[in-house]
């Protein structure tokens with residue numbers, strides 16, 4: 183009994199200090215929240231710190247750090263300065279993040295550190311673009327906000343189906359590269375990912391893709407095949423939503439306690455284990471993680487720097503955990519529930535907003551996104567018969583229950 187209680191106490195301790203298990207094991211130097219020079223990377227500190235390793239991004243020939251900053255909640259310079267010091271120089275933002283403030287923060291860093299621009303790999307996205315004119319307009323705004331003449335990698339934001347990769351878009355990409363305003367092009371996707379990746383693998387003008395990928399989706403054969411097709415065709419891959427967090431309200435279950443206990447014994451937290459699991463797949467060049475605090479950053483850096491590989495037993499524990507908790511995670515396979523729900527093609531979007539609300543704590547953003555769903559769909563949410571969709575859902579999600587939760591939390 184005592185051993186069990188000690189283990190649980192330790193789990194609670196690690197959770198409370200923000201998943202810093204590996205950080206302390208590696209005895210990383212302390213990172214101060216403030217530095218005397220508020221504007222520039224501290225060169226002396228930078229020289230002392232280990233740098234996050236790099237991998238090649240597909241056929242682009244560019245090497246990027248294996249841990250990248252998801253700047254979806256970026257609202258100060260401290261995070262950027264610390265990322266820079268550790269070599270986390272791939273910054274993923276978008277036209278829409280923080281209402282434009284994420285790009286403006288990056289712009290402040292760039293204008294104060296002009297000489298470092300070449301060391302950064304800045305990625306942004308044309309959020310909500312319906313056509314090439316929208317893409318161009320958003321790109322121009324992003325360039326201006328970030329005080330830069332070019333964006334290293336430019337994405338169409340949230341591709342839903344491969345048919346959106348049109349010949350007209352291809353022509354725009356060719357022109358944008360010729361003008362020198364973007365170096366590389368691709369898309370991000372968190373819906374129908376396997377279909378989108380498989381479609382892109384047949385095209386020669388997609389340089390890189392950022393896709394949802396984590397220890398849960400690793401178990402999906404269709405996803406594995408699509409990842410391999412992209413890798414074989416030289417498309418660079420970056421993983422996002424790497425932690426595989428739940429959709430609905432997260433109540434700690436016995437399965438959660440078991441997986442936490444398992445990784446504590448190895449000296450990791452489950453967050454660090456989830457990052458290590460993605461990084462173990464070398465077809466992916468980087469794991470992009472949204473980070474808001476220096477504690478989160480150093481914990482994730484420790485996972486990226488740690489050379490120990492997950493054992494077969496660790497991978498098995500993650501796979502078993504994914505299986506046992508699958509009904510709490512929406513895998514984004516929207517074509518499946520959409521085909522069973524002629525009245526509502528927004529189920530997977532709503533599931534994602536619920537995940538932002540419950541697991542990421544991005545409550546205002548989740549509500550804002552929910553409000554963008556057509557009003558007639560939102561009004562009908564509780565009247566729709568979800569039984570056919572629930573029967574087809576490979577994750578066995580209680581869709582009706584989660585839609586009710588979405589209406590309660592997001593409306």
Ligand code: SF4
Nearest residue numbers: 512513515519530575
């Ligand atoms: S609700 Fe089920 S079928 Fe629909 S996207 Fe999520 S996991 Fe796939």
